[in-house]
Amino acid sequence: MGFAGRAEEENVSLQFILTVTLNGLTLASLYFIVASGFSLIFGLMRTVNMAHGSLYMVGAYVGFAVYDPLYASDVWASHAWLIGIAAGILAAALVGLFMQVALLGWMQGQELRQALVTIGLSIIIADQLLALFGGNPFRFFTPELLFGPTELPVIGRYPIFRLFQVVLAVAVGIGLWLLLNKTKLGIVVRAGVDDRQMLAACGVNVPLVAATVFALGAGLAGLGGVIGATAQPMALGVDARFLLMSLVVVIVGGMGSIGGTALGALLIGLAEQWGQVLFPTYSVILTFVIMATVLAVWPQGLLGRKPT
């Protein structure tokens, strides 16, 4: 093991431990942004969406298609990244809206059917992206303001963009919590989760609410796509990775709980980074060990509601 030989040596200093932990935290932030959208759709609305990773990819690809020519022009270069984010969110939200309205809405509650339809969609979307944009990987350039390292106490130089990811994730988390707990829409959504028919009988347009929530969840995937493609290179195939990650995060954290999603993302992000350091060859398995353990001990997830 690469690490064991050095375990007693210089590397296991406080600085090293903090750096890897912060890496885990910043990775978890990206995971949280993507998985929170999945949590809204799957956890709250109980719509099985196996195309969540595709929405992530749609956000990144469309965002990049808008961003790239702007970045090359002199006038818009400084705003290109923000416009790219907006385009990514919008594109993913529109695709999500279409999925909910045209396909998934009328098969509410038929989980197997929804799973198959969305798996089919994810294959179609991946092939369309390949046909439209080709197979070359790409990435967004971190905007000037967020590029480069900054000095942190103990840790030393650390990339600003990764810290920005944490800030953004916290903002998304607070925003979602406020939306669900402090607004009328939030009340309606939570009521819809408990009893859809009764809510419809009260005169609420349930399909409209469902479409809005789906678009919001998809938009978050799109936001994650652009952020993710700024932090890491984007290429075909990441859809499966992010779908799997979202599933694991939501299952570990507990269905439909924003706090649970945050906790799940944190666990998985830290596990990935520490796994890479401690046992690089088998680090991939660690995530699934955590999921299996959580499911065995707390079948409803760490912060999930007990079934009533």
Added chain:
Amino acid sequence: MLISRRNTVAWAMGTVAAMFAVTGALAQDGPIRIGSITTLEGPFATGGQDAYRAMEMAFEAIDYTIGGRQIEWIRESSNATPDVALARARKLIEQDEVDIIIGPLSGAEGIALRDYSRTLEGKTIVNGSSGAADTTLRDPSPNFFRFNTEGTQWMAGLGTYAYEEMGSRHVALVAADYAFPYAQVFGFMHEYCELGGAVTKLWSPLNTTDFSSIIAQFPSDVDAVVLIQGGTDALAFLTQYAEVGGDLPIIGGSITADQTLLSARGPHQSLMEGMVAAGPIADLNEDPNWQDFVARYRERWGSEGFDSPSIHAVNYYTNTIAVIQALEEVGGDLSDNQAAFQAALAAAEFTAPTGANVALDHNRQAISDIFLTRIVNDGGTMRTEAFGRTPNVSQTLGMDQDAFMALGSPSRDNPDCPPAR
């Protein structure tokens, strides 16, 4: 007509024999069927596409005819996994009844097809671009030929350059955790450790996108980074290393400086310029053979192809022209279980498009030249430039085969030269 029973039998047998003779002769005059396998799916899809561009050029140059016989080319695709490559090879042999297979592209696929070739009689498999050492080094197959060099050979000269010219004494080695990088790491460390250098190895799974915790593990006294990664992994590492303000010189593997990295814009470019590496090709190479090949490639493919032919294009081309030359030498004669053809292949000696001389060793593995390369900014475009050349690198790196085998198979832990404490 009065024909006895015995006569009838004899007549029937004679007819059958005559029919066999006729079909036998027909097969000798009919088209030569060449099948090929590359990766048009999966992570190396763009490289696979380029491989077929090069093959097409090689066949077009002879107008798909050898010794008056037509060449029928049947293309197949794999996704870089050995089981798929094997299934496609079976399909080519059993359904399409090809005589020769050219392929595959990726390391593990090569080993699978090498094993498959052993079960075939009167068929030949010639490698495409796969570069695992063991395909020809350990347990070679009599009808598997490889005219391209492999991962260990490709690093020839780099360890020495790092130690002697760059003055490096301790490197952090960041490599993907599978067979091909093991071979590359072996090639680098074979020279570097011998000279007295120390290596801190950091392995990452293939398709790692977040290298920040690997970067955090760099010992404080390393003086260079050896990056044995390809495609998006290399891009991710360099960008993240630039983002933490890393400034150590980078030494690359043979597939590190590929088009993915060279054509992508971004902060990694400042680290990349001047990156040295070693491998079988360089974009900028003054050899007239290479100049001619690049000119023909650009003329044939224009904007459809890459800016400069990829490593896979060159490897597939080299293997294809070996097949064509051997077929020409025997006049397209594939009779007698391809004995004459295989003998011609084994004895082949020619010049690859890079200008390197190619000959085979007793395991049917190429001995050829390896270039030292450096990334330069060629008028706004990043390109690799040859600045050194190690001639006739053998698979055992010039060592006696037994002594080389005694070093053991390349792996995560072999070789090893950790820094002294």
